[in-house]
Amino acid sequence: MQGRKTQSPMLKSPDAHRSVATGEAPTLSRVRTPQPSQTHFLARWMGSQRSWDTNLNLLLMALPGLLLLFVFAYLPMFGIVIAFKDYRFAQGIWGSAWVGFENFRFLFGTDTAFRITRNTLGMNSIFIVTTTVGALAVAMLMNEVYQSRMSKYYQTMLFFPYFISWVIASYFVFAFLNGEGGLANQTIAAFGGDPPSWYRSPQYWPLILTFAHIWNSIGFSSIVYLAGILGISPELFEAAKIDGAGKLQQIRYVTLPLLYPLIIILVLLAIGRIFHADFGLFFFVPRDTALLYSTTDVIDTFVYRSLVQLGNISMAAAAGFYQSTVGFVLVITANWIVRRINRDYSLF
Numbered sequence: 514m515q516g517r518k519t520q521s522p523m524l525k526s527p528d529a530h531r532s533v534a535t536g537e538a539p540t541l542s543r544v545r546t547p548q549p550s551q552t553h554f555l556a557r558w559m560g561s562q563r564s565w566d567t568n569l570n571l572l573l574m575a576l577p578g579l580l581l582l583f584v585f586a587y588l589p590m591f592g593i594v595i596a597f598k599d600y601r602f603a604q605g606i607w608g609s610a611w612v613g614f615e616n617f618r619f620l621f622g623t624d625t626a627f628r629i630t631r632n633t634l635g636m637n638s639i640f641i642v643t644t645t646v647g648a649l650a651v652a653m654l655m656n657e658v659y660q661s662r663m664s665k666y667y668q669t670m671l672f673f674p675y676f677i678s679w680v681i682a683s684y685f686v687f688a689f690l691n692g693e694g695g696l697a698n699q700t701i702a703a704f705g706g707d708p709p710s711w712y713r714s715p716q717y718w719p720l721i722l723t724f725a726h727i728w729n730s731i732g733f734s735s736i737v738y739l740a741g742i743l744g745i746s747p748e749l750f751e752a753a754k755i756d757g758a759g760k761l762q763q764i765r766y767v768t769l770p771l772l773y774p775l776i777i778i779l780v781l782l783a784i785g786r787i788f789h790a791d792f793g794l795f796f797f798v799p800r801d802t803a804l805l806y807s808t809t810d811v812i813d814t815f816v817y818r819s820l821v822q823l824g825n826i827s828m829a830a831a832a833g834f835y836q837s838t839v840g841f842v843l844v845i846t847a848n849w850i851v852r853r854i855n856r857d858y859s860l861f
Contacts, residue, residue: 626835641780649776652737
């Protein structure tokens with residue numbers, strides 16, 4: 514009895530049948546296999562489908578924030594055209610006369626553009642450095658007392674100023690620096706000094722604004738870095754202790770190297786907004802005093818005054834467009850530099 518012959522899978526293809534008919538041996542090159550590009554696309558599509566199914570709840574939670582970002586950050590971009598027009602309310606955006614770069618020429622034709630650019634860039638650079646260093650120091654100190662009962666109290670006290678409006682904070686600053694009965698002037702006078710007139714002396718305000726910004730933002734930033742420190746494996750610190758490393762050596766050789774990606778990402782995001790000053794800080798804390806404009810006037814306050822006092826919407830739009838463009842170029846440049854140094858630490 515002759516047994517049934519099983520057909521080889523290789524002979525199921527037309528090329529294989531042709532090779533049998535002609536007496537040629539079937540070759541692997543004639544066997545049809547999926548193309549690598551098709552396989553890669555299919556795997557990538559399946560992986561994205563699994564990711565959508567797994568993270569559906571997280572995506573739904575992020576949806577309101579994404580909608581707000583789209584409505585308030587992307588839809589208004591169509592208004593950029595106002596920067597190139599002599600905007601008149603009665604004529605509307607599209608009916609107003611096109612003036613090209615005339616608004617930019619008028620903006621940069623005075624020393625105002627240089628002043629607001631210098632103040633915005635200089636103060637935000639100081640804020641980035643001081644807030645990063647201060648937040649790292651506070652986060653490392655909080656990590657040492659994280660198991661203590663008072664740790665939650667410390668975190669709350671540090672985080673609380675982040676929720677205080679600059680309008681309220683400006684009254685605290687005014688009560689402290691008031692020339693007549695301020696606490697600072699009373700203290701200076703008690704030690705025999707000559708109390709200065711704070712709201713008529715612009716040279717003091719870079720330092721005052723830096724302290725105010727640190728007081729407001731160091732709590733939030735330290736919580737972010739504390740979360741990064743808590744994510745480091747305790748085994749690394751135990752190994753460092755066995756090798757005889759002290760606290761400072763653990764910070765230098767374990768904590769900081771593992772926090773570098775987080776630090777660089779936060780710094781890159783801050784550089785992206787380096788031309789967007791905190792309007793409340795620069796407007797309410799100095800109380801919009803004209804004598805202090807040489808050190809406290811930034812792009813955001815200039816745009817506000819252009820809209821409210823001068824009613825020049827085209828000039829405000831030109832300043833805002835300049836602000837966004839330079840900020841975009843800076844973040845791209847900073848990310849390119851980081852990418853050249855270490856590709857793994859870049860944001861994109």
